[in-house]
Amino acid sequence: MINHLKRKLLLVTVTSLLSLFLAACGQSRTDSSSSSETSPPAPTVSRNSNTDMSKMEMPAKPSPAMGKNLPATSNPEQVVVENFSFQPGTLTVKVGTTVTWVNHDDEPHTVNETNKTFKSGTLDTDAKFSYKFTSPGTYSYFCSLHPRMTGQIIVK
Amino acid sequence: MSDEIRNEKESNGVERRSFLKCMAWAGTGLVWAMNAGVLTSCSLLPGAKQKGVFSFVQISDSHIGFNKEPNQDVTKTFQEAVNRINALEEQPAFLIHTGDITQLSTPDQFDTATQVLKSAKPSQVYYVPGEHDVFSDDGKIYLERYGKGTQGQGWRSFDYQGVHFIGLINVLNLKQGTGTGLGGSGFGQLGNDQLEWLEKDVKGLSSSTPIVVYAHIPLWTIYPEWGWGTEDSAQALSYLKRFGSITVLNGHIHQILQKVEGNVTFHTARSTAFPQPAPGTAPAPGPIKDVPADKLRSVLGLREVTYLSNNSPLAIVDSALG
Numbered sequence: 001m002i003n004h005l006k007r008k009l010l011l012v013t014v015t016s017l018l019s020l021f022l023a024a025c026g027q028s029r030t031d032s033s034s035s036s037e038t039s040p041p042a043p044t045v046s047r048n049s050n051t052d053m054s055k056m057e058m059p060a061k062p063s064p065a066m067g068k069n070l071p072a073t074s075n076p077e078q079v080v081v082e083n084f085s086f087q088p089g090t091l092t093v094k095v096g097t098t099v100t101w102v103n104h105d106d107e108p109h110t111v112n113e114t115n116k117t118f119k120s121g122t123l124d125t126d127a128k129f130s131y132k133f134t135s136p137g138t139y140s141y142f143c144s145l146h147p148r149m150t151g152q153i154i155v156k
Numbered sequence: 157m158s159d160e161i162r163n164e165k166e167s168n169g170v171e172r173r174s175f176l177k178c179m180a181w182a183g184t185g186l187v188w189a190m191n192a193g194v195l196t197s198c199s200l201l202p203g204a205k206q207k208g209v210f211s212f213v214q215i216s217d218s219h220i221g222f223n224k225e226p227n228q229d230v231t232k233t234f235q236e237a238v239n240r241i242n243a244l245e246e247q248p249a250f251l252i253h254t255g256d257i258t259q260l261s262t263p264d265q266f267d268t269a270t271q272v273l274k275s276a277k278p279s280q281v282y283y284v285p286g287e288h289d290v291f292s293d294d295g296k297i298y299l300e301r302y303g304k305g306t307q308g309q310g311w312r313s314f315d316y317q318g319v320h321f322i323g324l325i326n327v328l329n330l331k332q333g334t335g336t337g338l339g340g341s342g343f344g345q346l347g348n349d350q351l352e353w354l355e356k357d358v359k360g361l362s363s364s365t366p367i368v369v370y371a372h373i374p375l376w377t378i379y380p381e382w383g384w385g386t387e388d389s390a391q392a393l394s395y396l397k398r399f400g401s402i403t404v405l406n407g408h409i410h411q412i413l414q415k416v417e418g419n420v421t422f423h424t425a426r427s428t429a430f431p432q433p434a435p436g437t438a439p440a441p442g443p444i445k446d447v448p449a450d451k452l453r454s455v456l457g458l459r460e461v462t463y464l465s466n467n468s469p470l471a472i473v474d475s476a477l478g
Contacts, residue, residue: 105442114332145288145291146441147330150333
């Protein structure tokens with residue numbers, strides 16, 4: 001019993017350390033993203049790059065700690081998923097912008113770029129997905145669960 | 157009234173009242189009876205002891221893992237559906253699950269569904285996936301669990317007492333919708349590989365063989381604006397049109413709709429989890445959230461089908477959970 005309690009305490013400690021660490025991570029990530037311009041090649045060019053998950057700014061289902069501690073980017077843009085639609089349907093942003101999708105529906109959705117440049121995985125209610133656009137172009141995307149739901153990001 | 161009767165055959169002389177009585181269990185699925193190629197309803201069940209008679213139950217859209225309004229315990233209502241099946245006097249030969257077994261296709265959600273179905277008296281369950289079962293990993297987990305004995309990417313056919321059953325998959329590799337026209341609306345699709353397989357699969361069959369096709373997304377266009385249809389279903393049906401009796405069973409839209417077109421009868425089934433709006437009556441498809449708790453079970457259901465070896469039509473009974 002005492003052992004069990006101890007383990008619990010230890011867990012709590014580890015968890016809080018972890019969130020501190022994640023907070024630090026979030027901070028440093030923003031720092032590096034604003035300074036480094038050595039991003040991968042233009043997503044539109046790399047048609048077969050299905051593994052561009054590295055370009056994600058955060059996972060599809062961020063932990064609360066990460067979500068809260070991820071600072072706003074210099075040019076935040078958001079697409080809301082609501083009533084089985086992406087709003088706004090067309091969003092125009094500057095190169096280097098990180099776009100975040102947030103699902104406000106009770107249904108799960110996904111954000112899949114037509115040429116598989118990016119792919120969110122499952123976004124359940126309130127889950128977010130972010131992607132940093134490093135090359136100009138028009139990126140069409142849809143929900144793989146409800147393919148009638150489409151949107152596009154124009155990067156200039 | 158919690159029961160809805162389809163294809164009831166007047167000439168059986170079975171009064172509607174006694175028909176309803178025989179369906180007093182009023183469950184969450186639908187029993188199909190095959191009768192010389194035509195699905196017959198429960199009104200024929202008293203004759204179920206005749207030689208060559210069998211029934212099966214269709215369950216659909218259990219969405220294990222869904223936990224929002226109007227149903228925060230979909231595992232419970234799924235279990236209730238199984239309990240209804242187990243209470244049937246004439247046990248179905250097997251069950252058919254027409255997809256959306258899970259909400260998010262995670263291993264634990266599949267585990268829960270399997271666990272519930274283990275308590276069903278019929279041990280044989282045939283599955284086809286819904287888009288919720290395959291969208292996160294292109295069907296990898298689904299196929300690992302349910303792919304045994306199937307062809308291609310999971311489709312299959314089998315024969316049972318002279319009836320040819322075909323399980324089709326129309327939820328893989330869904331293409332981006334363009335928002336206009338057929339095929340531009342994010343419809344389901346069967347794909348060329350499956351269509352080729354289907355053509356070969358039915359080639360050697362006599363035209364008098366009763367055919368039952370089951371798939372998740374409806375194989376006829378119900379409402380293009382919501383993607384409720386299958387892009388290449390006409391091609392699939394063209395391979396089947398020479399058969400005298402074709403029954404198509406679908407899920408996906410969480411409500412009962414029926415259409416008869418020549419020798420083909422199309423049916424969609426209720427969900428065991430939550431209802432969806434009638435086509436076009438809401439801004440978007442999705443769960444109807446404001447169903448009062450005491451009314452929920454009246455909009456969930458299962459379907460029973462019984463088949464008799466005579467010339468009666470095959471009838472279908474959709475039953476609500478409560």
